[in-house]
Amino acid sequence: xxxxxxxxxxxxxxxxxxxxxxxxxxxxxxxxxxxxxxxxxxxxxxxxxxxxxxxxxxxxxxxxxxxxxxxxxxxxxxxxxxxxxxxxxxxxxxxxxxxxxxxxxxxxxxxxxxx
Amino acid sequence: xxxxxxxxxxxxxxxxxxxxxxxxxxxxxxxxxxxxxxxxxxxxxxxxxxxxxxxxxxxxxxxxxxxxxxxxxxxxxxxxxxxxxxxxxxxxxxxxxxxxxxxxxxxxxxxxxxxx
Numbered sequence: 526x527x528x529x530x531x532x533x534x535x536x537x538x539x540x541x542x543x544x545x546x547x548x549x550x551x552x553x554x555x556x557x558x559x560x561x562x563x564x565x566x567x568x569x570x571x572x573x574x575x576x577x578x579x580x581x582x583x584x585x586x587x588x589x590x591x592x593x594x595x596x597x598x599x600x601x602x603x604x605x606x607x608x609x610x611x612x613x614x615x616x617x618x619x620x621x622x623x624x625x626x627x628x629x630x631x632x633x634x635x636x637x638x639x640x
Numbered sequence: 641x642x643x644x645x646x647x648x649x650x651x652x653x654x655x656x657x658x659x660x661x662x663x664x665x666x667x668x669x670x671x672x673x674x675x676x677x678x679x680x681x682x683x684x685x686x687x688x689x690x691x692x693x694x695x696x697x698x699x700x701x702x703x704x705x706x707x708x709x710x711x712x713x714x715x716x717x718x719x720x721x722x723x724x725x726x727x728x729x730x731x732x733x734x735x736x737x738x739x740x741x742x743x744x745x746x747x748x749x750x751x752x753x754x755x756x
Contacts, residue, residue, distance in 0.1 A: 558743075567729065567746045568684075617684065619744075627672045627733030629744055633683035 527552050529632035531618050537638045543606045546635045548618030550599045556621040557595060558629065559603045563614045571616075574601040608639045642667045642745045644730050649750035653720055661715040661750055663704075663730035671732040673697075673706055673713040674744070678727040687715075687728070722754045 528551040538544050548557070557574040572580040572593055580593035595601040605612050618632040647662040665671065675687040675697070688697030693708035704715045713730060730747040 567748045568744075569746075570743060573743075619684075627744070628674060628686055628689055629733075630686070631676075631684040 527554060527620055527622050527630045529618055529620060529630060531632035531635050533635055534633065535636040535638075537640060538608050539640055540609055542608055543604055544608065544637060545602050545604045546616055546618075548601045548603070548632055550620050552622065553598045554620040554622050557601045558619045558621075559591070559593060559601070560617040560619060560631075561614045562617060562634070568617065571603070574603075605637065608637070610639045613637060613639045642671065642732060642734055644732055644745055644747035646728075646730050646747035646750050650753060651750060652753045652755065654755050655722055656719045657754075659715070659717040659720045659724075659752070661728055661730075661752070663713045663715065663747060665711050665713065665730075665732050667711075667732060667734060669734065670708075671734050673704070674731045674733070675702070675704055675713070675715050676729040676731060676746075678729070678749075680726065684729070720752070720754045722756055725752055725754045727751050 530549045532547045559571040560568045561571050562568050570583050571586045571591055572582040574580050574593050574595040576595045590606055592604045615634040615636045617634045619629040621629050643666045645664050672691045674689045676684045677687045678684050687702055688699040688704055690697040690706035693706055696705045702717045704713050706713055727749045729749045731744045733744050
């Protein structure tokens with residue numbers, strides 16, 4: 526398994542500002558992902574964080590809005606830019622460790638409220 | 641594309657009742673299947689998994705069997721407890737048959753409340 530630490534755990538933000546969420550894993554992982562969970566909804570994949578290169582974004586998500594970095598195997602950041610109330614969500618970092626089943630481990634999430 | 645369909649919720653049961661949460665999937669190959677649980681105020685945790693047809697995943701008294709013929713992965717527990725109150729997500733991973741990076745596709749989730 527893996528222990529995943531996300532910061533901040535929650536924040537209240539003003540419209541138009543940007544916030545960066547950090548994800549630190551206690552062991553080397555093969556893959557890192559960022560998910561969004563909107564209120565009362567399921568999880569939606571935002572992007573795959575690639576080490577040392579640009580993230581791979583899912584349909585509907587763009588780099589200008591959600592820039593992602595992954596400078597090494599155990600750390601990644603997600604920035605939510607120019608926030609609006611529609612960005613109020615829980616943002617989750619998830620990782621895949623070396624396995625053959627495809628299961629992911631999740632951080633506790635960062636709950637953002639945009640006023 | 642891949643998709644996961646869960647039964648509509650929420651579900652409210654009395655303690656010691658039998659639980660079934662339905663999950664069906666659509667996929668072009670042979671995905672791995674998972675149940676994740678999210679307890680109040682906590683992050684998502686893997687509850688159980690199955691990686692091939694007829695596999696049965698089990699954990700904490702919960703079970704689910706990978707049924708390829710009905711493309712289902714229903715979650716069951718014989719006697720629920722108040723501590724089982726949580727949101728349950730069914731998910732699939734397409735890793736092996738796409739050759740691409742692991743991606744989890746989630747169902748909408750269902751909230752289970754267990755009354756004492």
